[in-house]
Amino acid sequence: MITIESLKFSYANSSFRLNVPDFTVVKGEKLAVIGPSGSGKTTMLNLIAGIIVPENGNINVAGTAVSQLPDAGRRDFRISNIGFVFQNFQLLDYLSVMDNILHPYRISKALDLNKTVHKRAIELAQQMGIADKLLCHPDQLSQGEQQRAAICRALLPQPKLILADEATGNLDPENKMLILDMLFNRVDEDDSTVLAVTHDYELLSRFDRVVDFHEFYGVGA
């Protein structure tokens, strides 16, 4: 699913360097990435998503050389193939839960918002247990419900890859497990791949593989 070769990346005016000689994630794999702050975990996610491009090396996601694509191509690729789940959910408070889930379809021409999508959104919400909250605004939802809504938003375009950046960081232990289960169940159904950055060591056993980013790839200042 993900193949990275000879990747080099640095930020301007920063001593941070990221060198990844070789990195592979197979399709359907659930990979946890751990490592201390500043080790380049989030940078790695951004590189895989095509938000930033490497100075050297290749990033291939689902058969597409993301790093070779132009800006617009990377955006279209990202919105169609990658689902993002953030630590602080990043739901838009002025949109209802339903509108938040449908949001990717409204901001990109690459996705077509039709009746099927609406139907799927409702099904997803039912599966995530927030079907009765679809007309509510995020501030009316609990933290767990908010993250479930964010997961629905990430899953709705049926992405081949889910990038989760501290997705359970703001949740209580009970919710962490529940939401991870829900995410993994759906990922299994869709045969998607998960790459999750996390600090929750107790969750690591649920992943297929764990990579310590600092130990293997991160080159700090």
Next chain:
Amino acid sequence: MIDSLYIAWQYVRWNRGKTLVLITSITLIAFLPLALQIVLQESEHQLQSRAVNTPLLIGAKGSALDLVMNSLYFDDEAPQAINMQAVGQVEDTDLAQAIPLYVRFQSRGFPIVGTSLDYFDFRQLQIEQGRMYAFLGETVIGADVAERLAVVPGGSLVSSPDNLFDIAGVYPLKMKVSGVLARSHSPDDLAIFVDLRTAWVIQGFGHGHQDLVKSRDATVILNQDEKTVTANAKLLQYTEISEDNIDSFHFHGDESIYPITAVLAQPHDDKSSALLRGRYLDDIVYQVVKPDDVIEGLMENIFRIKNVINAVIFIVGIATVLTIVLVFILSLRIRRDEMNTIFRIGCSRMTTMRLLAAEILIILLASALLCTALLWLVKINSGGLVRSFIL
């Protein structure tokens, strides 16, 4: 674009307080100069149309503006009085038709206009209810007076005392309303018309006598002997001309020295107008004015003031626009996380700008609609507004 508008609409709806403040600010800054323009245009139209339709005014030397404002728009600032001789003088020239005007008194806040029946033909005023005044003490009222005071033919109005502290002043006159004029959308709608002689009765020049010998109210009589009956001040609280006492009503002295405030002169043609004006050039008592010229001068001053106001509004406008820009910049800063998120999801910077543009469009559109609605309200009511508050 529709999706952008949808999201933008959700945003402005969610932040309705901020949106309302923005819409109100933009609306006000657009509305104020435009409304001012409409009101001024209507004022100009009303002032000019009435002035153009009033060929000449003759009055006492002094402020031409006071004379015009009092005679055309029944302003309560009465110019110095002249006498009826002025009417005779105009008629004797055979150059113009003369209509006397005596605009000095009021009743319940509306001006009492003493004039001759010719005024109604001159202004093409029609009776809508009742009939034209026929006897002394009767009045015909403008449509707005009838509406606001809820007076119909058969009702009555009492003239206000000329001066509250005038101990020797005359009693107010209770006037019988004989008719209501059809609406003319002019200051005539706000006036109470009486015969010139009725106005003189209000001033105390004409009066009747109450038959004290036959009076049923004993408390009225202060002293009575074989020859004289003396009445106290309770005799009358107001004067009223009725069928019973109209025969006793009379005027003392020569009518030609009775007061009026202006003569409305209608010259037969341009030559007569020029000749008539010429006759008053060196007059030390009277002035003859062309209301059109006076109003033109007034409008020039008003427009000068309007330009100053517009300049102020322009500066305030710039300040408002800058504030609005600042509001948007701050709003963008607050929404940086949101922008970042949608960018990470896959939204282009252009789409982000489109979302913002849609928000601005909605706010501007709402302001434009509100502003148009307010301006429409001002426009349809401008006639009344100008008549009630400006003229």
Next chain:
Amino acid sequence: MKSKTCCVAVQGRKMFDKFLTPCCLIVACVLSFSTARADDKFEIYTVNYPLQYFAQRIGGQHVNVKFPAPADVDPAFWMPDVKIIGDYQQADLILLNGAGYAKWVSKVSLPRRKLVNTSSIFKDDYIKIDSEITHQHGPAGDHSHAGIAFTTWLDFTQASRQAEKIAAAMKNARPGLAEEFEQNFKQLNHDLMQLDARMSELSSLQPAQPLLASHPVYQYLSRRYELNLKSLMWEPGVYPEPAEWQVLNLILRRHEAEWMLWEDQPIEKTQKQLSASGVDVVVFSPCMNRPQKGDFMTVMQANIDALADVFSD
């Protein structure tokens, strides 16, 4: 039955189409034409009969002169009702006599533009009356002759000037008819001047002859034709009080009149008593209201004819 009715109806309609429609059209045309003509007429209201007569003579067929006072009232002291005032307000011209005649005019509202004071031209020659005696006769109730003498037209030169003013006002209002009005005025003026000439001639026969008048209405007649006239305050229909007879006798001692001018024929009792005092009755009607017979001119001629006996004595 149904078809019969139908047939009659159809025939009736045909008849209507053939004859009635054109007839109706003609009638409608005539009516509208005559209405238009009537509307075209110049409407003049006056405050007494002499003015009505003058205006009608001058205006002829082009004017519709109205004097709405009832025949049995003295127009000088009459008060019109609201409806009649409304008619006056709507008139094209309102002819006033001036000299304080018809006091009601000062108590009502009339359009200034339409008012014509026919005697204003000689207002400096008005005769002022000092005495103020109120008396009552007729439906007008109490009235007084104080102020200004108002029977201006009894001086026929003044009548002529009043007629001239009327003609001028009418010409001004209808310039298209000015020539015709002028011709008519000249004819009227000629008739009035003839009356004046006859009166002047008659009065010159016995210039100082003492005369009495039953009512103070002959001031202008007296001034113009130099009559030696003293006025009482008697009414033709009322037998005078003893005190009034005493006043008459007192006057007769210094003013040996043999004739008394009356506005109308007095009652027989008064007439007999006057004869007993050596005073004969001669009727000289001021013609304030429209006469039962004839018109202003015939009445004035009859007045002068009657005076012929007085001055030929």
